[in-house]
Amino acid sequence: MCRKGENIRKRKDGRWEARYIKYRDQEGKIHYGSIYGKSYREVKDKRNKKIAELPGYGYQVQNPGVLNYQATFEMVTEHWRRQIRYTIKDSTFSNYEAILKKQLLPELGSTQIRRITNVRIARLIQKKKEQELSVGTIHVILSVLRNVLSYAAKEGVYTGEPIRYPHITGNGQEVRIMGPEDYQRLEKFLIENMNDFNFGLLLCMHTGIRVGELSGLRWSDVDFGQHKIQIQRTVLRIRNLDQTVNPATGKIPKTILYIGPPKTSQSNREIPLPDKLFFYAKRFCKGNSDYILTGTDKCMEPRVIQRKYASILKICKIPPIKIHALRHQFSCRWVEHGFDTKSLSEILGHTSVRTTLDLYVHIQAETKRQYMNQMMGQAI
Numbered sequence: 001m002c003r004k005g006e007n008i009r010k011r012k013d014g015r016w017e018a019r020y021i022k023y024r025d026q027e028g029k030i031h032y033g034s035i036y037g038k039s040y041r042e043v044k045d046k047r048n049k050k051i052a053e054l055p056g057y058g059y060q061v062q063n064p065g066v067l068n069y070q071a072t073f074e075m076v077t078e079h080w081r082r083q084i085r086y087t088i089k090d091s092t093f094s095n096y097e098a099i100l101k102k103q104l105l106p107e108l109g110s111t112q113i114r115r116i117t118n119v120r121i122a123r124l125i126q127k128k129k130e131q132e133l134s135v136g137t138i139h140v141i142l143s144v145l146r147n148v149l150s151y152a153a154k155e156g157v158y159t160g161e162p163i164r165y166p167h168i169t170g171n172g173q174e175v176r177i178m179g180p181e182d183y184q185r186l187e188k189f190l191i192e193n194m195n196d197f198n199f200g201l202l203l204c205m206h207t208g209i210r211v212g213e214l215s216g217l218r219w220s221d222v223d224f225g226q227h228k229i230q231i232q233r234t235v236l237r238i239r240n241l242d243q244t245v246n247p248a249t250g251k252i253p254k255t256i257l258y259i260g261p262p263k264t265s266q267s268n269r270e271i272p273l274p275d276k277l278f279f280y281a282k283r284f285c286k287g288n289s290d291y292i293l294t295g296t297d298k299c300m301e302p303r304v305i306q307r308k309y310a311s312i313l314k315i316c317k318i319p320p321i322k323i324h325a326l327r328h329q330f331s332c333r334w335v336e337h338g339f340d341t342k343s344l345s346e347i348l349g350h351t352s353v354r355t356t357l358d359l360y361v362h363i364q365a366e367t368k369r370q371y372m373n374q375m376m377g378q379a380i
Contacts, residue, residue, distance in 0.1 A: 208330035
């Protein structure tokens, strides 16, 4: 019986079909091949044989070992990775891989899975806080840890105490945002030097979209009739997990450009377009299929966006700040204007208002002082 995520199905004509990734093109688009057979087992065996013939195809876990009560955390992660490899997006799997390699395996890799306790997890998270990791990164660490331990419990090799995963709030590394003067200076520069790229930066400033979402935004995503934009894809560079050969060069690159659906189902969303941005959108729209940042059918990847953004900050004599901080800045300005956080959460594409408040709302010190002055004035 076929399982979810296997890409195997029974056709209407009675034959079985199994799909596999042949290669990714230069824009990261996946091109599939198909194998046919008379039964599920036959078509699965045929596909495995075909995969083995493709150079470097298929992320394979080497010698994962047998799971039993003595299994280490690293052994369990090998089994878990093999199970989820083709059931989640490449970008998600690549992110999990990085978290395991850099954050979890150095700390827990050799530990027997049954010896992982609440105390051990609490110490781990405290250490990550002391290392000043961002709250978002710590959330992902906990998510991967939770998934691995849940898998171990289902396999009957984790029989330890019930785990109480700590709730992490915004006490990690503070995201630095611009002061009001720098923000106004940047906005003024972008408007006075308007082009495709600068219009894209204004979108970041006034809609809070992620840089990967900006990279993947096409003019066809702009609804000029309803004055809104549709976020339905993201772009990011990830590890070449399948060792896919670049057909143009015949070589296997270390990383590939991934163009796919947004981060979560909530991230696939509609965002109202402010009137001023709508005016510039009508001015610069060239064609439905063109990417907004480039005005062509080729996207501009996030790392290039960050470099161009950094150059503009330098011209404006603004201290270096990552472009993702514009998303935080948008959130702060929204709350400081007294608007409701439920609407903000929907615009940002978060799964809950709690995520918005924990990760993105940083009221600036001057604003807090003004609030306190208002309260004191009302009390006297």
